[in-house]
Amino acid sequence: MNGISRRNFVKNSALAAGTIGVVNIAEAKTFKELFVHHVYFYLKNPDSETDKAKLLEGLEKLSKVPTIRMVHIGVPATTTRSVIVRDYSVSWLCFFDNLDEEEIYQKHPIHLKFVEDYAHLWEKVNVYDSIGPKR
């Protein structure tokens, strides 16, 4: 099976199955056009492993919002060069097909419940939304 056929297989089988999250950057346009939503959480008690674990638990629930195409939940890596920001506690990175889908996520009951149940844990969030430059 050559590259193009394989890519089409991946794409078509994903569509056929209604599967989210299959993205092949060989089809650059698809991935490049996604809407990136990256949130950095600053906990009220940044030294509390309990609070961090609770937030991570909440984000696992939040990841069920159906318009999310891909999600990555993280914590600061061990890299320490001077340009690296390490003052946040938890990173929440997700991709949407477009801004409309992100707005659906903002208003989705799962998201509202997440804020209701877990917002007491954080002092602030910094959010970076970005899109491909050629839109």
Added chain:
Amino acid sequence: MNGISRRNFVKNSALAAGTIGVVNIAEAKTFKELFVHHVYFYLKNPDSETDKAKLLEGLEKLSKVPTIRMVHIGVPATTTRSVIVRDYSVSWLCFFDNLDEEEIYQKHPIHLKFVEDYAHLWEKVNVYDSIGPKR
């Protein structure tokens, strides 16, 4: 073809072909364990569309570093809620299999050439490296 077979097909065909960038979040572990490297560029001349275009051109070249699994090049979206940071000019988001692969990227000739050719354009970069919390 059931879900598991399809996922294995995607994974194995990607490995067999040496293709980067095929990631299926149905195999949550795979995606969750990736190393996230997110850079926000602050241009010296943030109002210069020419400088921004040059940087974007440089990032397209940088995206050829072979250890990059996925890459998204972006600019601030139109969202404007109070928590949203919009003061950067360009977002460079990429994924690596692990820290070692990111370190290879840092030292790769394509990366060094990118810095040599384009660093004069930016005033600063803020870099957020994050990894899955259970490593």
